[in-house]
Amino acid sequence: MTQRILTKELPGRIGERVHLRGWMHTLRRMGGVTFLVIRDRCGLAQAVLDDAAPLEGCQPETVLALTGTVCAEPRARGGVELRDVSVEIMSPVREALPFELNKGPLKANLSTFLDHASVGLRHPAKQATFRLASAIIDAYGAWMRAHGFTQITTPKIVGAATEGGANMFGIKYFDRRAYLAQSPQLYKQVMVGVFERVFEIGHAYRAEPHDTARHLNEYLSLDMEMGFIEDHHDVMRVLSEVLRHILGTLAQDHAPDLAMLGARLPDLTDVPVIPFADAQDLLATRYGEAPDQADLSPSQERSLCRWAEAEHGSEWVFVTGYPTAHRPFYTMPDSAQPERSNSFDLLCRGTELVTGGQRIHEYGALRSSLRARGYDEAGFEGYLEAFRYGMPPEGGFAIGSERLLARFLGVENVREVTLFPRDVNRLTP
Amino acid sequence: MTQRILTKELPGRIGERVHLRGWMHTLRRMGGVTFLVIRDRCGLAQAVLDDAAPLEGCQPETVLALTGTVCAEPRARGGVELRDVSVEIMSPVREALPFELNKGPLKANLSTFLDHASVGLRHPAKQATFRLASAIIDAYGAWMRAHGFTQITTPKIVGAATEGGANMFGIKYFDRRAYLAQSPQLYKQVMVGVFERVFEIGHAYRAEPHDTARHLNEYLSLDMEMGFIEDHHDVMRVLSEVLRHILGTLAQDHAPDLAMLGARLPDLTDVPVIPFADAQDLLATRYGEAPDQADLSPSQERSLCRWAEAEHGSEWVFVTGYPTAHRPFYTMPDSAQPERSNSFDLLCRGTELVTGGQRIHEYGALRSSLRARGYDEAGFEGYLEAFRYGMPPEGGFAIGSERLLARFLGVENVREVTLFPRDVNRLTP
Numbered sequence A, B: 001m002t003q004r005i006l007t008k009e010l011p012g013r014i015g016e017r018v019h020l021r022g023w024m025h026t027l028r029r030m031g032g033v034t035f036l037v038i039r040d041r042c043g044l045a046q047a048v049l050d051d052a053a054p055l056e057g058c059q060p061e062t063v064l065a066l067t068g069t070v071c072a073e074p075r076a077r078g079g080v081e082l083r084d085v086s087v088e089i090m091s092p093v094r095e096a097l098p099f100e101l102n103k104g105p106l107k108a109n110l111s112t113f114l115d116h117a118s119v120g121l122r123h124p125a126k127q128a129t130f131r132l133a134s135a136i137i138d139a140y141g142a143w144m145r146a147h148g149f150t151q152i153t154t155p156k157i158v159g160a161a162t163e164g165g166a167n168m169f170g171i172k173y174f175d176r177r178a179y180l181a182q183s184p185q186l187y188k189q190v191m192v193g194v195f196e197r198v199f200e201i202g203h204a205y206r207a208e209p210h211d212t213a214r215h216l217n218e219y220l221s222l223d224m225e226m227g228f229i230e231d232h233h234d235v236m237r238v239l240s241e242v243l244r245h246i247l248g249t250l251a252q253d254h255a256p257d258l259a260m261l262g263a264r265l266p267d268l269t270d271v272p273v274i275p276f277a278d279a280q281d282l283l284a285t286r287y288g289e290a291p292d293q294a295d296l297s298p299s300q301e302r303s304l305c306r307w308a309e310a311e312h313g314s315e316w317v318f319v320t321g322y323p324t325a326h327r328p329f330y331t332m333p334d335s336a337q338p339e340r341s342n343s344f345d346l347l348c349r350g351t352e353l354v355t356g357g358q359r360i361h362e363y364g365a366l367r368s369s370l371r372a373r374g375y376d377e378a379g380f381e382g383y384l385e386a387f388r389y390g391m392p393p394e395g396g397f398a399i400g401s402e403r404l405l406a407r408f409l410g411v412e413n414v415r416e417v418t419l420f421p422r423d424v425n426r427l428t429p
Helices: A007-013 A110-115 A124-146 A185-195 A232-253 A255-260 A276-287 A298-312 A363-372 A377-388 A401-409 B007-013 B110-115 B124-146 B185-195 B232-253 B255-260 B276-287 B298-312 B363-372 B377-388 B401-409
Strands: A017-030 A033-040 A043-049 A063-072 A080-091 A170-173 A176-180 A197-205 A218-227 A273-275 A316-320 A343-348 A351-359 A394-400 B017-030 B033-040 B043-049 B063-072 B080-091 B170-173 B176-180 B197-205 B218-227 B273-275 B316-320 B343-348 B351-359 B394-400
Touching (some): A007 A017, A007 A043, A007 A080, A033 A063, A124 A218, A124 A232, A124 A401, A185 A218, A185 A377, A185 B124, A218 A401, A232 A343, A232 A394, A276 A298, A298 A316, A298 A343, A298 A351, A351 A401, B007 B033, B007 B043, B017 B043, B017 B080, B033 B063, B124 B197, B124 B218, B124 B232, B185 B377, B185 B394, B218 B401, B232 B255, B232 B316, B232 B394, B273 B276, B276 B298, B298 B316, B298 B351, B351 B401, B394 B401
Parallel strands (some): A043 A080, A273 A316, B043 B080, B273 B316
Antiparallel strands (some): A017 A033, A017 A063, A063 A080, A197 A218, A218 A394, A316 A343, A351 A394, B017 B063, B218 B394, B351 B394
């Protein structure tokens, strides 16, 4: 058998007889000849068939093997096309696709698309989207490793609904009850005692029954936690740096995918920082937003991003100093104003993408915080042990990877950037 | 504040006044002076204290900041020590540890260790173990990306117990029943239609109630799937290459960790390949093993590894051609002998580490296989759609990452190489 080559190798093989394999992307008859475009994992290539009879009855997505001669052809993609072609059908497709994959932008609505994601994901725009998703994970891990972080894998099956059970999925675990972890929070904090700097790329689960454009019940969380910080500003600096690295990698290595999707990445240089209380004042005065004592509402998030864009030319904005009472028990209070906390959110293009902050690292203070909130310390034994035996000042963050990609691409619904999303109505495919 | 440096930077700073932060690893009084060993994420360093009074009552693992002068000292670790030291206590530890972390090999038994993993993982041997776990993931992903594979993230919450429900954990998913995926098998196969070559690093779940040294109920699976193969031998070649890359990376970048653990990596050069039926004959004749028509028993696996070592000088052995009837429905039968399949397992040092093979890619044949095994096609709609619309010949494998590391390190129990293992009896920490 001739060695298969990839479509991207064609420009270097002019004059040679080569063997390609891939999917029939399009088949067009023009005059006496037939133009076949074949798709493989690297892209598309054109082949000119003198006789299309062997492909009679074959629908797009038929898997083909082509043998032909590479010829220069300025009007074809990549400046080359295959001529004098023999075609072998590897897997025929006899039925029409649920929607077209080969005619410009995808026209299926989201629900139809998701019902047929198994084949719809082959659309070039979808391929581009999920290549970018893969690249984000890779760039995140690469930066973390280069800066002394160790990758960890922590359990997603947990014994107790430790962070507040309302939003957790229950599991029947043999004769016991268990839950799906809503974050690796407690584990990554424990691991600061082991490696100082850790990161995790793993699923997180929220049993929220809300069907919104920005929530998934299963999502991929890019987590990190680091010791020996001064306060949450150190964590924010690391976050800015890793995001800049991700953005730079996408811009440099994935320009064609970004161009295909018409995506303009949000520049991250000097990100404005605004305390929560100041943001509330500003939003009320300037945008007439109703104040919220606990958190930013989605509408407030959008207005604050408009402010950051208008006043600072930034598509990103950090909000710090969230009310301690409305953040989790492990949140470090601001020593000067304990009702505010050393916490932050990072917003981009109207949505919160990252949550983080400094944590309470002193054993006694952590126990007090648990008790003050009515938790039973017994459920936190393994967690507390790490603090009982020496924990430095520490903090971290969690990035929702699907939300991040959605903001980068400017798509409204996070389901568009999730391979097989899980929501209150969807468990398949 | 003086900029913190890391212990590994000390040899380049002789004569300078520096600032270190870390955990009190040991504190020993000898004659009039006190030797303090501090541990940070890079290792250990010795400091000589003229006055140990500030550390009175502090137990090991107390978090410290040291300022001192770096002096050459041939008898100290790295040839340097810190003198003229001032000590600041960042987080004091007042209680004795559940077991010693600073006196050579860990002495706690496995159960005690796991109960106190939150602090026990700080033992240098445990740090080394989980640095290697992190390195395996990294090397696996790097090789895959370099060879045209795209990383995917597929759901772990699935709607139907598609691969055989007995071993799946049930979840209450709002008003429905769902399950934890026992593998990404069906999704990675679907994704071959999108990217040809995909890999995933993610959790897999098995509700097996057996408490053995080699099973976990939640484990990290290193998966891949690739299209346009000839047969399972292509998959086996890729597997050998990625494993060689992982072994090479560990040997090159992690020699100190391997040395600390007394680990000798298994050389992977020419791996013998033996068909299942031949293996059964051999095992019966040579080792008196009772034949098994379905699979290799654990005892047979050990004997077969002894054979591979004795006859081929290999700590690895491929077994191919498992009985089709005892492999999953998607397994490609051997065209010459359909009762045997184009499947394989890879064994190392007495245990199966990897399962893989060629899959049925032809739509009609796949439906027939489902029906022949009594499955309801309706539960496979999304999966089948990918094959209905053109799938090339394809195959893949799944490596159990914890088992792999256990074999590399020669440890008996897979729980020793899992940060926070989940088994039938253990849900904490």
